[in-house]
Amino acid sequence: MSDLRERLLSIMDRKHHSAWPAFTRPGLTRSQLLVHFAQEYNVYVRDFPVLLARLLGQGPPRSVRRALAENLYEEETGGLSGGVAHPELFLRMIDGLRIDRSALETATLLPEAAKYREFLDRMTGGAPWVIGAAVLTIFVEGSVHERAELAGNRSALPIEEAIDAHPMVKHYGCPREAMGLVRAHRAVESGHRKDAWQMVLDHVGEDASTEADVVVEACEAALRLWLAYRDAVCTSAGIPLAG
Numbered sequence: 001m002s003d004l005r006e007r008l009l010s011i012m013d014r015k016h017h018s019a020w021p022a023f024t025r026p027g028l029t030r031s032q033l034l035v036h037f038a039q040e041y042n043v044y045v046r047d048f049p050v051l052l053a054r055l056l057g058q059g060p061p062r063s064v065r066r067a068l069a070e071n072l073y074e075e076e077t078g079g080l081s082g083g084v085a086h087p088e089l090f091l092r093m094i095d096g097l098r099i100d101r102s103a104l105e106t107a108t109l110l111p112e113a114a115k116y117r118e119f120l121d122r123m124t125g126g127a128p129w130v131i132g133a134a135v136l137t138i139f140v141e142g143s144v145h146e147r148a149e150l151a152g153n154r155s156a157l158p159i160e161e162a163i164d165a166h167p168m169v170k171h172y173g174c175p176r177e178a179m180g181l182v183r184a185h186r187a188v189e190s191g192h193r194k195d196a197w198q199m200v201l202d203h204v205g206e207d208a209s210t211e212a213d214v215v216v217e218a219c220e221a222a223l224r225l226w227l228a229y230r231d232a233v234c235t236s237a238g239i240p241l242a243g
């Protein structure tokens, strides 16, 4: 196992925010949910395909262009799953929660969210592409389950049960039909996970190069900024920070 892989996995092991369980339990008001979803939407959901396009636009090696192009195509069109773009699927879940989608579209970012977003813009906006790829496709698109995902032993309920068990369906009354994002991700996301790791690990020099250190530092910075962003969402929504 490459050292870089382990260093990045150890960052993903920490992509967990202490107050996350509050979002998986009943009891939040619509306005608390709105704070969370509006920030998520504006900080990366709406523009995730654009951020991917920036990586592709840097002209990375041919061997990774296809993976980036497929990911971009799916995120912006849903063409490999149900035919609906992922940002739009996110908004359909918002409709299902009876939250006005225009309130998301017009929300402004909290200062900590804006800082995280500026970092994503900077990392994807210029060379070397592989650093932006690590931040965007491993850190942003990945989760705390990355280690299990790579080992192929992440347990998942069958899709229909997973939708029934989703907190927005189970506790907040979102109709199952509005959960197309969960379906799309189930259909394509494990491919995105594999591609993300492969494109980064195959293109960062193994020879104790400084590039590996820079990739790790960038992902550590992403984690720090993300945790501060999640703290700010909780503070703004009046959700207590655990610990």
Ligand SMILES: [Fe+2]
Pocket: 075, 086, 185
């Ligand atoms: Fe997606």
Ligand SMILES: [Fe+2]
Pocket: 071, 075, 141, 189, 192
């Ligand atoms: Fe994806």
